Amino acid sequence: MQPNKAFDEWLATTAFGGANQAYIEELYERYLDDPNSIDNSWKTTFDSLPKSTAVEQPHSPVRDYFRRLARENNSETVTVIDPEASAKLVKILQFINAYRFRGHLEAKLDPLNYYRWKVSSVPELDYRYHGFTEQDLNETFNINHYVYQRDTITLADLNNMLKETYCGSIGLEFMHVQDMEQKCGFKINWKAA
Incomplete structure (x- = not known):
């Protein structure tokens, strides 16, 4: 209990108490300037x-910046994506992977x-496994250069190109x-070849 009492006494008599924080911070910022x-x-x-190797920065410009942001109240616009299209894009990416x-x-x-009796043993390589149907084969998907350096591709073309690759x-x-940089290089160069 004694250490807490000493701390409480020090806190009651020091200028560094919480009530003086703003004043001391302002003094310190002036000290940093001159x-x-x-x-x-x-x-x-x-x-x-104690001196630090890091350069001391005044806090007032940071506080002023956030106050200005709060006053300006610039609301960002959010693009709403069709959940069904989003789900199909996820399926496309799973299919590619x-x-x-x-x-x-x-x-x-x-x-x-020699093994002509062998049939497909990897169900994940069939587009139907990922929830697509034959009607989806002619649907165009935006893959944004994820594969084959193309923006868009039909499911049928993607299926054929993945098999070929x-x-x-x-x-x-x-x-x-x-x-990751090396992996991307392999992907780009291999598909281009």
Whole structure:
């Protein structure tokens, strides 16, 4: 209990108490601008504070900035996206990623067609698995250069291009690469080839 009593006594007698915070902060900002602009006793107090390697910044410009923002009340406009279109775009991205991660399982690695009995064993590579129907095959989707450096593509074209890219007889395994810049380079260059 004794340490708290000493602290309480110090707090009651010090100029650094909470009631003086705004005044001391203003003095300190003036000290930062010009140390000789304040009383010598305060200058000595501020000079004795531990020095930091970081440059001290006054708080008043920050406070003024946020006050100005609150007064201006600039409301941002929000674009509402059709939830159904959004859900379809998510399905498209899942479809693309299914090929990226599992397309190699359907690769044409049998030039003699020895395993002609083999049927598709990866259901995720079928557009129907992702909730699309045959009616969706001619629908155009905005993929914003996510694959094949195109803005838009029909589901049918995307399906064919993914099969050609990820299930062909030559492939590139790159999804394990951790460096995102390197991974993007692989994607762009491989699809361009």
